[in-house]
Amino acid sequence: MEAQTETHMETQMEMKPQSRRVKVYPAIVRINHWINAVAVIVMVMSGWQIFNASPFWGIHFSRTFTLGGWLGGAILWHFAAMWLLVANALLYLGYNLVSGRWKTKFLPIRPGEVVHDMGEALRGKLSHADPTRYNAVQKLAYVGVMALILGVVLSGIAIWKPVQFELLCDLMGGFDTARRVHFVCMALIVAFIAVHLVMVALVPKTLIAMITGKAKIAEAA
Amino acid sequence: MKSVFATPVTARADKQLIGEVAKRLDAPARRLFLKQSISLGSLAMLTGCNTSTEQGIEDMLMYVSRFNDRVQWALFNPDKLAQTYPDSMIAKPFPFNAFYGIKDVRIVDGNAWKLELSGLVGDKRPWRWVDFVQLPHVAHTTRHICVEGWSAIGKWGGVPLRVFLERIGADLTAKYVGFKCADDYHTSIDMPTALHPQTLMTFSFADKTLPYEYGYPMKIRMPTKLGYKNPKHVTALSVSNTNPGGYWEDQGYNWFGGS
Numbered sequence: 001m002e003a004q005t006e007t008h009m010e011t012q013m014e015m016k017p018q019s020r021r022v023k024v025y026p027a028i029v030r031i032n033h034w035i036n037a038v039a040v041i042v043m044v045m046s047g048w049q050i051f052n053a054s055p056f057w058g059i060h061f062s063r064t065f066t067l068g069g070w071l072g073g074a075i076l077w078h079f080a081a082m083w084l085l086v087a088n089a090l091l092y093l094g095y096n097l098v099s100g101r102w103k104t105k106f107l108p109i110r111p112g113e114v115v116h117d118m119g120e121a122l123r124g125k126l127s128h129a130d131p132t133r134y135n136a137v138q139k140l141a142y143v144g145v146m147a148l149i150l151g152v153v154l155s156g157i158a159i160w161k162p163v164q165f166e167l168l169c170d171l172m173g174g175f176d177t178a179r180r181v182h183f184v185c186m187a188l189i190v191a192f193i194a195v196h197l198v199m200v201a202l203v204p205k206t207l208i209a210m211i212t213g214k215a216k217i218a219e220a221a
Numbered sequence: 222m223k224s225v226f227a228t229p230v231t232a233r234a235d236k237q238l239i240g241e242v243a244k245r246l247d248a249p250a251r252r253l254f255l256k257q258s259i260s261l262g263s264l265a266m267l268t269g270c271n272t273s274t275e276q277g278i279e280d281m282l283m284y285v286s287r288f289n290d291r292v293q294w295a296l297f298n299p300d301k302l303a304q305t306y307p308d309s310m311i312a313k314p315f316p317f318n319a320f321y322g323i324k325d326v327r328i329v330d331g332n333a334w335k336l337e338l339s340g341l342v343g344d345k346r347p348w349r350w351v352d353f354v355q356l357p358h359v360a361h362t363t364r365h366i367c368v369e370g371w372s373a374i375g376k377w378g379g380v381p382l383r384v385f386l387e388r389i390g391a392d393l394t395a396k397y398v399g400f401k402c403a404d405d406y407h408t409s410i411d412m413p414t415a416l417h418p419q420t421l422m423t424f425s426f427a428d429k430t431l432p433y434e435y436g437y438p439m440k441i442r443m444p445t446k447l448g449y450k451n452p453k454h455v456t457a458l459s460v461s462n463t464n465p466g467g468y469w470e471d472q473g474y475n476w477f478g479g480s
Contacts, residue, residue, distance in 0.1 A: 054371040
């Protein structure tokens, strides 16, 4: 399903090194990605407004970064976007499992490779020559953020339905603790987004690839 | 009960709440809700969102909220009991919460108080305080969860609403039970929740007569719903097949509000 190399070669000036465009992301993954981006942003910003109604840990979110205007409006946004987030996530997971993309893209994640690639990345030496393959840090980050979204959804359900889903709420440590679990998952997702955006700024062709599905890679002639 | 008010304590929260309430009282609630619900800081203005766009977004959000009512109605298990707690865990003091400040709590005269009945009810004679003495009383120590996110454990005692509805010959196949209150609050619930064994017409809090600030003389208490669905100072009960809405619900809070 993935990484099919396009046979089509671009017309090249003779002096330039040859390059070709490879398929990086199938359309469904790109659609999933952008729907997820919208859903997560709406969930986070409306969630901050809801949080402000009864905050903890001395935290308060500026109205500039909240959505909904007041508690009731924010709840409407939050409980609408949740369906988008969950339905989109299920489609994404379903596609990855059925197509086998899950195994080829994200597995295996070897701790040794993560440490090595992290070191390379921090020294600015990590190669992005082949955009069809994730390095070990990417694999860990993407699988990690998927786990965080699972965590934020489960803790969210626990807060939403502490009576109907009492067992889930208990597993989350009870109602008040579940709110904090929900908050911490949100904070880690936001941290992921921050790093993700920095990385995209450093390697802009990944943004192009997430829009067009393709990336140009240089090849030795 | 619920609100925007509230969080017990901090001055900043109080200020914010007062501001929020003042704003809401000034303008027609619906109009304000609509404007505020989509404003992303001032971004809405910058992007030139016009009224029809706002209306479209509001309609979409309300449509999903109605869908969420149906989802919650389906998820509601009439036999599932909310967790109960030892009396030692009762919050002291239990937070006051309403759509007004504690200084404006209604002082209702219990002797003059009547519960008016209307709608799909066999016997519409109003009930007085003494009339409830003949009915069985129970007390449950449960967690009150506010839509704002805080929660507090309290103990409410009184008559199961189901027992009362059966006594007055209410149509138990009707869809809604509505409540009106002495403080001009109103709300409504689905019949399955009204018949839930932990849904009570309460006259006591922590084994003492219900204090004015918690809804004297009678508060409807249901641990399967958020605080704003638990009306205080209830003076009228109606049974119907049309949704009576509610004070907060009409401004955008989810109608079902189930826990």
